[in-house]
Amino acid sequence: MKKTMKKLAALGLSLTMMMSLAACGNSASEQPAAEPEAEETPAETPEEEAPAEETTEGAEAEAPAEDGAGADLNASITLWTYPIGNWGDSATVDSLIASFNAKYPGVTVTVEYLDYTNGDDQVNTAIEGGQAPDIVMEGPERLVANWGARGLMVDLSDLFATEAGGEIYDSVESACKAADGAYYEYPLCMVAHCMAINQTMFEAADAMQYLDLETHTWTTENFMKAVQAVYDSGQQNVAAIYCSGQGGDQGTRALINNLYSSTFTNAEHTEYTANTPENIKALEELYAQAGINFDASINGGEEITLFRNGTLAMSLCWNAAQQTNADNGEAGKTNNGDTIIPMLFPSDDGKTELCGGIWGFGIFDNGDQAKIDAAKTFIDFICNDADQVNESVKASTYFPVRPTLTGIYDGTDTADVMNTFSTHFMPSMGDYYQVVPGWAEARTEWWNMLQRIGTGGDVATEVETFVTNANAAAAK
Amino acid sequence: MAKSSVATGRSKALVRRETRSAYLFLLPNLIFFVGFVVIPMILCVYTSFFDSTMGKDVEDVFIGLKNYTELWQDPIFLRALKNTFVIVLVSVPAVCIFSLWVSALIYRMKGVVLSTFRCVFYLPVVTGSVAVTVVWKWMFNNYYGIFNYVGKGLGVVENNINWLGDERFALWCIILILFTTSVGQPIVLYVSALGNVDTSLVEASEVDGANNIQKFWKIKWPLIMPTTLYILVITTINSFQCFALIQLLTSGGPNHSTDTVMYYIYYSAFKLYRYGYGNAMGVVLAIFIALLSAVQFKLAKEK
Structure with missing residues (x-):
């Protein structure tokens, strides 16, 4: 009997150990680590491998409160921010918080810096552990369509009711509004994602004739001619339909949707509608076009690297922050000095709709009204305070969400580039459809669909599979 | 005889003391083992019978072997x-x-x-x-x-x-x-x-x-x-x-x-x-x- 008990105990222990291996995931040496990719938003600065945390004590702020308005506000709040321009840089964020504390010395803001590789997992783990941050900075696809839709966020309608809130572009406001009518994000900045070409390679191929450099536009027909010309000039890899993951997937969506003026979702943001003849035609032509590779081994961030090092003649994952990025040398140049020209995605009707990025703040409902009030005060100060908002937007390296805010980059090194983007690209920002239910699954389905097409799958069938699976996710 | 039983009693006490010491040495590891292995394992098996997702006030729904x-x-x-x-x-x-x-x-x-x-x-x-x-x-x-x-x-x-x-x-x-x-x-x-x-x-x-x-x-x-x-x-x-x-x-x-x-x-x-x-x-x-x-x-x- 004793022997049997011992055997049973030993068996139990063995099973425990075996199962725990699956339950606990991987060994320490095999933890998922930083994937070299930018997600929806190619960050201007390199992503951080691990989150850093630091506290800016309100009481330590050097300047006293200008008036007594914020003096009675006392709370300690946490801000978790994704690397949205310099909002991922601690020196910049510290200075913004110091400005806040000058007015509200009783509020302590603790900042944690997330990256796009592990950030979602960190936030989700914190939510499950009851330790969600008070404020998180990101875009509507996370704040509204994900955490907001799950009832985890605070309604920010009162911020939209302010004078500054009333000035926000309608399309941006709409993206911050959930299906239940509540606002789960208060926006600070935005950008329109575009594409770019290597001027030297295009000149060598006599392909500059296909571009309208005045407006930074081109037609679908001219785009295909340009790709062929660059390919014929000996540049085998002209562009890549990158699809190893979701990083930078807005570029492939925008290219395909614009070639023959089609859509990704319906206008109500309730359904995926990519299975149109126009999208199918676009995909078939891209697949057949020499020089365009459906590459399942790279994502958006890696495509940018290949473009910068001269391997590719075009990038589909570009924006103003990439154009002003001087990490690898002179801004607006490739690593070997070729000039980079930003372009709108080609369109057959001359009306390109660029995918937008909108970033702002959401508040997690942690059940503490004092913290919620302090968090709203922080957001109001950063986004609405007349003396502060320009600096807050400038820190993002993107554009304001209110037409009344102008000249933010005047006098800076990037003023000309930002003006170009402001004039030619921002007006083409299209519908912000990334708030359709089931977005996370739909994104995965999208790059999986591109992989299947890239390996010879029938385009119409694969697109139909994508829409069926994405809509099934939306209906859950 | 009495001497022998005293000796046995002493050796048993010694064994008990050594056993106790051994368990005390094991205790720190055991705490981690239970906390990070046994409990997650039990929760893993338990949760596998539920439709469990993230969300405020979202209750896990028991679905038996459906997963x-x-x-x-x-x-x-x-x-x-x-x-x-x-x-x-x-x-x-x-x-x-x-x-x-x-x-x-x-x-x-x-x-x-x-x-x-x-x-x-x-x-x-x-x-x-x-x-x-x-x-x-x-x-x-x-x-x-x-x-x-x-x-x-x-x-x-x-x-x-x-x-x-x-x-x-x-x-x-x-x-x-x-x-x-x-x-x-x-x-x-x-x-x-x-x-x-x-x-x-x-x-x-x-x-x-x-x-x-x-x-x-x-x-x-x-x-x-x-x-x-x-x-x-x-x-x-x-x-x-x-x-x-x-x-x-x-x-x-x-x-x-x-x-x-x-x-x-x-x-x-x-x-x-x-x-x-x-x-x-x-x-x-x-x-x-x-x-x-x-x-x-x-x-x-x-x-």
Whole structure:
């Protein structure tokens, strides 16, 4: 009997150990680590491998409160921010918080810096552990369509009711509004994602004739001619339909949707509608076009690297922050000095709709009204305070969400580039459809669909599979 | 008699005290073991019977075995399971055979030479998986990777091969990397085990006229069997749990050709918030690991 008990105990222990291996995931040496990719938003600065945390004590702020308005506000709040321009840089964020504390010395803001590789997992783990941050900075696809839709966020309608809130572009406001009518994000900045070409390679191929450099536009027909010309000039890899993951997937969506003026979702943001003849035609032509590779081994961030090092003649994952990025040398140049020209995605009707990025703040409902009030005060100060908002937007390296805010980059090194983007690209920002239910699954389905097409799958069938699976996710 | 019973009482007290000390020494580890292994394991099994997701005031819904039945109708899970078994069935024998072969060649070497070999093979084990992966990713690069460069230079490859982006090659690339990071520990263990084989037994067999092959299979192989068993179990578990390479190199693609059960667990739980479904996969994976390990134990015992 004793022997049997011992055997049973030993068996139990063995099973425990075996199962725990699956339950606990991987060994320490095999933890998922930083994937070299930018997600929806190619960050201007390199992503951080691990989150850093630091506290800016309100009481330590050097300047006293200008008036007594914020003096009675006392709370300690946490801000978790994704690397949205310099909002991922601690020196910049510290200075913004110091400005806040000058007015509200009783509020302590603790900042944690997330990256796009592990950030979602960190936030989700914190939510499950009851330790969600008070404020998180990101875009509507996370704040509204994900955490907001799950009832985890605070309604920010009162911020939209302010004078500054009333000035926000309608399309941006709409993206911050959930299906239940509540606002789960208060926006600070935005950008329109575009594409770019290597001027030297295009000149060598006599392909500059296909571009309208005045407006930074081109037609679908001219785009295909340009790709062929660059390919014929000996540049085998002209562009890549990158699809190893979701990083930078807005570029492939925008290219395909614009070639023959089609859509990704319906206008109500309730359904995926990519299975149109126009999208199918676009995909078939891209697949057949020499020089365009459906590459399942790279994502958006890696495509940018290949473009910068001269391997590719075009990038589909570009924006103003990439154009002003001087990490690898002179801004607006490739690593070997070729000039980079930003372009709108080609369109057959001359009306390109660029995918937008909108970033702002959401508040997690942690059940503490004092913290919620302090968090709203922080957001109001950063986004609405007349003396502060320009600096807050400038820190993002993107554009304001209110037409009344102008000249933010005047006098800076990037003023000309930002003006170009402001004039030619921002007006083409299209519908912000990334708030359709089931977005996370739909994104995965999208790059999986591109992989299947890239390996010879029938385009119409694969697109139909994508829409069926994405809509099934939306209906859950 | 009385003296004897007093002595027995004393020795029992001593044993009790030593036992208590032993348990106290074990206590810190036990706390971690219970906290980070036993309790998560119980929660894993428990949650696998629920439709559990993230959300405020969202209650877990008991659905019995529905998660488990769904698994066998999920083509992605089935493909992930198949890929996992391919990795295990290729990687485990390859690692064991290669490490035994290398160890048999080097274990008699002395000093610096032996240490050098140990270092060479152990280096990928102690190097961070991210660093290893980044280097391999560069070597496999479609556009300027060294494999394509050398292959084209030698005339073996006509056009660049997209190693990690082509269904035909991606899983084998993963297996190759896993192999290089897995052989280090078995080689060190085998070198040690072979070095500990009693030389008198080997010498006796030589006196009896045994040749090298007979000496290895009849004398050394049975004596290093416990080490072999340990290596088999550990390599099997590591292969079943292949995750970081997939996450960093292919994200399960192209077209799910490198999905493994571990990666699909992560994807289901952390990307789709299907905690119950992910846990059900974890339980199934644990059962497979336990079964395979039991078979290995059984076979090794019979030997």
